[in-house]
Amino acid sequence: MSITxxxxxxxxxxxxxxxxxxxxxxxxxxxxxxxxxxxxQFRAVLVGRPARHRFRDVLNRWRRRPT
Incomplete structure (x- = not known):
């Protein structure tokens, strides 16, 4: 049975x-x-790792890249 x-x-x-x-x-x-x-992100903080926004970090790196 399908979801519909x-x-x-x-x-x-x-x-x-x-x-x-x-x-x-x-x-x-x-x-x-x-x-x-x-x-x-919450579990990463509990384990001791930084809660990162990987996709946002990549976009920011591309934006700051010298031309």
């Missing part, structure tokens, strides 16, 4: 029981990614 089929089934069941419909697939994807990133 499961969502439609869950929506149908919610309507039958007069409950709120579940969120659509993909609604909270960015929130999950942010929470995962925060968790990685």
């Amino acid at each position: 089929q499961q969502y439609l089934l869950d929506t149908y069941r919610a309507r039958q029981h007069d409950e709120a419909a579940p969120p659509a697939p993909g609604t909270h994807d960015w929130q999950v990614v942010r929470e995962w990133r925060d968790e990685r």
Whole structure:
């Protein structure tokens, strides 16, 4: 069963029981990614490593690169 089929089934069941419909697939994807990133940074600090923003660091290096 695909995720879309499961969502439609869950929506149908919610309507039958007069409950709120579940969120659509993909609604909270960015929130999950942010929470995962925060968790990685938090664990890095607990282990004693600096919490780095690798992608942002690379962009800053490229921006500061002498031309």
